[in-house]
Amino acid sequence: MFEVEWHFMAELIVRTAIMFLMILLVLRLSGKRGVRQLTLFEVAIILGLGSAAGDPMFQEDIPIFHALVVFAVVMTIYKTLTWLAAKSLPIHRILEGKEMAVVENGVFSIKNERDNDFSTVEFFAELRNQSVEHLGQVRTALLETDGTLSVLFYADAEVKFGLPLFPDAYQKADLSVYRGVLACMYCGCVQQHDTVMKTRVCPRCKRDKWAKALNTKRNV
Numbered sequence: 001m002f003e004v005e006w007h008f009m010a011e012l013i014v015r016t017a018i019m020f021l022m023i024l025l026v027l028r029l030s031g032k033r034g035v036r037q038l039t040l041f042e043v044a045i046i047l048g049l050g051s052a053a054g055d056p057m058f059q060e061d062i063p064i065f066h067a068l069v070v071f072a073v074v075m076t077i078y079k080t081l082t083w084l085a086a087k088s089l090p091i092h093r094i095l096e097g098k099e100m101a102v103v104e105n106g107v108f109s110i111k112n113e114r115d116n117d118f119s120t121v122e123f124f125a126e127l128r129n130q131s132v133e134h135l136g137q138v139r140t141a142l143l144e145t146d147g148t149l150s151v152l153f154y155a156d157a158e159v160k161f162g163l164p165l166f167p168d169a170y171q172k173a174d175l176s177v178y179r180g181v182l183a184c185m186y187c188g189c190v191q192q193h194d195t196v197m198k199t200r201v202c203p204r205c206k207r208d209k210w211a212k213a214l215n216t217k218r219n220v
């Protein structure tokens, strides 16, 4: 009994080592330089390979050769689709999705007031990471298909009033005291105090929370 276990342990070690080296080899062959961010298509490939790589490590009855066949098929599909995607933009869009405008001309690019798929709060941290103090500094921000955010800034002379993104300034303004420029706390729409006082509702997203807008430049 004990003998059998030891025998299996030795096999486990060999199988795991072989599969591990195979995973490394296949990932090197895929041509990816690293995995900072993965597109959904790449995640699908990795899920496909994951089970094929992991199961033969500890399941005696699965020959390693079978895993090799799965690896070869998945990599062939990956290479073929990547090649097709490079040739055709529609196929690229189907596989990788489409980049999405997050900020346009200093405001969040919500399409309409019922755009619930678009949560602006989730981009606050990303924009702060790119040293954006308020939206008035941003001409365009794009969410790339790998989940990273690309930002184009206004030149200092063109910086507008915008919604603050850091917590100490992202506060509801007391409209009875503060008379300056306001920014909608949801979509970033900038309005004068007088205009806001008429309805208190944002003309773009119909929400009614306002913060003091900032117009600080990036290089002070």
Ligand SMILES: [Zn+2]
Residues within 6 Å of the ligand: 184, 185, 186, 187, 188, 189, 202, 203, 204, 205, 206, 207
């Ligand atoms: Zn708004």
